[in-house]
Amino acid sequence: VVELKEVHKDYSLGKVNVPALKGISLTIGEGDFVSVAGPSGSGKTTLLNLIGCIDRPTRGELHITGQNLERLRDRELTELRHRTLGFIFQTFNLIPVLNVYENVEFPLLLGKRKQSRKEEKEWIDHIINEVGLGDRKKHRPNELSGGQRQRVAIARALVTRPQIVLADEPTANLDSATSERIIELMKKINEEQKTTFIFSTHDPMIVDMVDHVIRLHDGVIISGSTS
Amino acid sequence: VVELKEVHKDYSLGKVNVPALKGISLTIGEGDFVSVAGPSGSGKTTLLNLIGCIDRPTRGELHITGQNLERLRDRELTELRHRTLGFIFQTFNLIPVLNVYENVEFPLLLGKRKQSRKEEKEWIDHIINEVGLGDRKKHRPNELSGGQRQRVAIARALVTRPQIVLADEPTANLDSATSERIIELMKKINEEQKTTFIFSTHDPMIVDMVDHVIRLHDGVIISGSTS
Ligand SMILES: Nc1ncnc2c1ncn2[C@@H]1O[C@H](COP(=O)(O)OP(=O)(O)OP(=O)(O)O)[C@@H](O)[C@H]1O
Ligand SMILES: Nc1ncnc2c1ncn2[C@@H]1O[C@H](COP(=O)(O)OP(=O)(O)OP(=O)(O)O)[C@@H](O)[C@H]1O
């Protein structure tokens, strides 16, 4: 469901070229539960941003659900992203003026409504309870702890029942008991809905619970390029 | 060097009262290397913000380096903070328009200069190299990875050689090799400069390396209130 062929990503900083990904080739199957692991600065977020259609590669091919991203215009890329993907950002990117409930509900307002209003509300409440924020629904992001904000970002990414979830360091700000609960929730969604999960993480607990690890070092895959 | 007596912190959310800390009493000695540990939402950041003079308690007493904070006006509190404390925020709070070097240099520009311009530059470069960002000095925060931003926040907190360093989840976004290197750096500063370090963390590596752990649960200390 995800295929990369010789993907490169360079950032330019004034005249300096910063090669963040240096020729990445990998495949991820539908329903896989995998993690990208590697040191700080090795390119994990960059890789997830390319797979998540948030950024474009400098060169190389990306295929998501069989579509060659290079052939899609920006508007079609955005469409694919809304329909197919859920993204948990390393920096959360919550909307400051909305409370927990409204932040989680937000992606559902962007597409056509697929359920009745009542079913939608029950689903949103269910997801919020599953991440342990049932008693914080009216709080805004600046009225939450770091780990609570992280869990809002997680709930928001899961609410549209996406085909592929990209999770960038989803447990960085969570204690081990809460982390375990969150990963169990994701494993359950993976088994019941065949959702593909792609983590980027340093958390050894996630690395232990995934089926497959793609090891990144300095922009290059050193092991695990095929599931 | 830090003493709390029956400290409470309530947040108000419209008409609802959210008690984040419910009667905290603790002492931390000069030169201690301690950590506050506890689940997400248990009050760690709130506690560090009170000790770090970033927020005031709802009731109770705080004494920092012998001074009763209640007796200080806001301007004197800010003065104490600049002179005595270094703070590593859970959300980094870097200045977006400044690059790595300028962000780390910034606290030194706020006080009177204590070294020659040349010595100051060498010290800033040294700290930046110690956190592994020597080749990223000209990057701005949005041109850095999550863990690199975290390390800028760390370097910035250490550059004024403060008496007390408050580190809120300083390794959340770091891989284990980088984390270990950072904690070793802090241990070295603790031993050489007798700097007091107070961590808030979920990272078991830090919990293993500190002399003492203060366990927080739901706004209450359940163990470790005296070093
Ligand atoms: N401004 C605020 N208004 C209302 N409630 C708040 C506010 N800030 C924090 N809280 C609540 O206070 C409690 C303690 O928050 P705090 O940030 O201290 O937790 P924490 O232990 O640092 O958590 P984490 O490990 O997730 O960072 C949380 O339950 C949070 O929802
Ligand atoms: N906009 C940018 N301009 C220049 N360089 C960048 C930019 N964004 C990222 N980089 C560099 O690209 C490299 C890879 O960054 P990336 O964010 O993918 O790392 P990462 O593996 O996610 O790290 P971390 O574990 O610290 O989050 C880093 O060395 C970073 O400095």
Ligand SMILES: [Mg+2]
């Ligand atoms: Mg990253």
Ligand SMILES: [Mg+2]
């Ligand atoms: Mg916190």
